[in-house]
Amino acid sequence: MPDLKRSSGNLIGFSARYSEQRWLEASHLASLRAIGFSRTTAPSWLEASQLACLRARVAWLSALRCECIQDGFEVGFRRGRETMKARIWALCLVFVAFWGAAAEAQEPPFGYEVTQMVMEGQPVEIVFHSSEALDTLEVNITRLKPKDSWAFSRKNLGGGDSVVFTLEQGPGNCSYKMDVRATSREGEYEGSTTFEVASMEPLDIDVDLSVDLREGTLKFSANRPIGRAEIELFAEGKKPIDAVEKDYGGNSSKAEISWTPGEDTPVLVNMKVYDTYQMWRDIQVFRLEVPHEDVVFDTNESMVRSDQEPKLEASLVFITETLQTYDEVLIELYVAGYTDTVGKPADNQKLSEKRAKSIATWFRGHGVKVPIYYQGFGEAALAVATADEVDAQANRRAVYLMSNSKPATSTQFPNASWTKVK
Structure with missing residues (x-):
């Protein structure tokens, strides 16, 4: 039984799709060499024989999607539910069979794909594709450490x-050894190979939310080196402002991305951050202050007077419309x-604190x-700096902030001692 080995050179380009006929032919030959049939270990007629079959197999390979791709993980924060799709496939290796005493190279009746990277706790998937009818397909896999089979x-x-x-x-x-045996009306095929699978957290x-988006910079960090980032910025009403991409080359797990500030203040930032393995996370940053007329309270009182309710009703209309406009964002009110x-x-x-609670309630x-959350800051965050015991209307105020964090x-x-309204 031939020993079918694969080198890391089979993975060519982690985030691009290659489907041109020449690439498929070249990668097919590369696979033949990687599994042990090089010009130094096998006669050139073997390669020629295999190449003669390639053009007939290009459509089959394309249909089976045996491409060298590593598109990454998709992780969404929509409505608090995390979704994930792992589409990281290795290039199909070719099992070469020897048919009869003449040792004539034959086309294998199958190909396979194996996930090369999985999230922690996720199983490894191996997909076999049959190119012709198979009577039996037997696969034995051994994990070398920790030992299992x-x-x-x-x-x-x-077929198909x-x-x-x-x-x-x-x-x-983890390293694995795989032995495969297949039988069909055309004969029996056997082969073995090894492969490795990595587990990733x-x-x-983590996005720095203390920054003012009007300044045109967003800072963020990751739990491993950052490959690149993409952002889309929108003003109030989902008006597009800008779109920026930046490559970081995996040099650091901390980064920042900037754009040119303009007249419109960013309200929504759609952000996608990739690591060096092309795994990515999709993040939204939403922040919008509700324009309003401040409620006037009686001296040392916190009850909302009936004559002040129209001010809150106007704010309620704005809040309701905003929630409808950005229904895909998990918004909270502060x-x-x-x-x-x-x-x-x-x-x-x-x-x-009492007045903020009354408005929130x-x-x-x-x-x-x-x-809905509320918090009182007293005189700790004056809008207008004054001396002590100064009656300043500008400082007697409230802020209504709509945010997704x-x-x-x-x-x-x-x-950050916010209290949630029940």
Whole structure:
């Protein structure tokens, strides 16, 4: 039984698709050499014999999608559900059979694909494609460390059929040995090969939300080196602003991406970050302050007066329309309360907390279904700097922020102790 070996040179281009006839022919020959049939170990007529069959097999190879691709993982944050598609395939290796005493090279009756990289806990998939009717297909796989083995068999496969075998991946990188035996009316084919599969942690991206998007820079980091990033920026109403791509070459796990600030302030940023293996994570950054007229409270009171409700009703219309416009984004509402410097700081802190809660509760009671949080900052974040005991209307205010993540600590939000409205 010939020993079929593959070198890493079979993986040519991780994020491109190659389907031209010449590439298929060249890669087919590369596979022959990689499994042990080089010009130094086999006569040139063997390569010529195989190449004579290639053009007849190009359509078959294309139909089987035996391309060298590694498109990556898709991980979405839509409505809090994570989706993932692993489409990382190795180039099909060719099993060469020797038919009869004349040792004439024959076309193999099958090809296979194997996942070369899986997420932690994900099984390894091996897909066999039959090019002709097979009476039997027997596959024996041994994982070298930690030691384990699997035996698979199928009978009566039709030409063009596919069958998937799955096996458990060990931690880290694992090496496997695979022996295959197939029988058909044309004869018996046997071969063996080895392959490796790597386990990867999910790509984790942390975006610095303390930055002001009006400044034109977004900073982020990952749990492994960053390959490249893509962003799309939209203003209020989903008006496109800009689209930027940047290559980082895997030099660092920390990066930033910039765009040219303009008249329109970015409200939504769609971001896709790739690692060096072309695994990627899709992230959205949404931040929009609700324009409003501040509610006026009675001195040292936190109850919303009936004559102030029209102000909140106007804000409610804006919030409702925004939620409808960005229904694909998981938006939350944050209500922050502030005071001027009249009175004791501790008393102002408590008063601003109560007023922020009253406004947040009003929105909940009037149909806002998304999560609502509130927090009071008292005189800790003055809009207009003043001395102590200064009655400044500009500092007695509230902020209504629509965001898909908790606001980062900043001068506007000095701490992150938000309370959720039930």
